[in-house]
């Protein structure tokens with residue numbers, strides 16, 4: 001039965017992680033996988049997340065009964081408010097469907113299934129470049145045509161807004177436009193408010209369908225409210241949209257798979273129909289989501305004291321990332337490495353797009369044991385004061401070769 005099954009090549013970042021683990025070199029540095037690391041290069045459990053989890057475990061009323069198919073309502077409400085803001089008119093008018101998902105990837109997957117099956121859409125535009133899994137999920141869930149809209153301008157090392165807008169102006173009515181509102185993966189470059197307004201205007205005029213992927217809320221500016229400004233603006237403008245939300249990064253809940261999908265409707269009367277279709281999609285995929293960490297997130301977000309502590313921790317994580325950006329930029333300048341490096345400091349979020357060509361990235365990996373994507377994306381969190389000199393010197397050497 002299995003003789004005609006083809007073996008696919010190893011998958012991107014997880015393959016890189018395997019190579020890193022097998023590497024015996026003492027200088028090796030992992031700048032591949034997108035996870036936060038402390039200054040000591042360790043995984044980070046946010047103290048307030050741990051505190052909420054422990055309190056839940058110790059609660060004598062805790063049980064592991066099934067959740068409803070659409071998830072823990074307390075969680076979806078709190079998560080939705082985190083993105084849209086408590087005062088959001090669409091929430092007050094009950095024009096929102098919130099669905100608990102298997103993290104951000106699960107939210108993207110069920111959203112794309114819904115968009116494909118029920119909104120009958122077949123064409124999606126994604127930023128060029130974008131997170132590799134976007135195209136894989138879209139294809140797997142039935143999208144026939146995937147297009148890129150220009151985003152990264154390699155020579156200027158910023159976002160090519162005129163070309164981006166021109167591409168959207170050529171999209172056909174109803175086409176899906178996948179957008180990352182902040183801390184863009186992989187470039188670390190986000191449009192300004194003015195540019196978001198321009199993007200929203202084209203989307204509105206041409207009747208396109210925006211679909212937001214919010215995987216790094218808090219990581220761009222340190223303030224989760226500011227990081228979803230673009231989403232809030234679109235919703236205020238009365239634009240219908242879907243929003244995929246992840247708590248992997250901003251709560252360090254990577255393997256707990258906690259996410260939320262938000263559907264913003266124009267009219268509350270469509271709520272029941274939309275919710276019922278998500279019920280069948282989820283029922284036939286995994287029946288209902290896991291409960292425990294949805295309770296952790298709800299406990300954290302609905303308690304003022306817990307939330308304050310979380311915001312403080314996010315601020316500290318973002319400060320560490322900024323410090324690493326600044327230090328790497330400074331060191332490359334001190335080494336007089338050919339090229340311009342200010343973009344590393346200007347970029348935001350976990351990632352930096354260095355602007356190195358694939359052959360130099362390959363050399364960093366094979367000769368210097370520095371693991372990064374061959375698009376030139378590094379995870380800035382993988383840098384610390386122990387390895388940053390080595391990384392800067394290695395970049396300098398491969399650029400000069």
Ligand code: PLP
Nearest residue numbers: 034103104105131185215246248
């Ligand atoms: N979207 C983007 C842009 C990402 O970078 C990621 C994770 O790396 C995700 C979504 C989904 O992550 P998760 O499924 O862990 O929530």
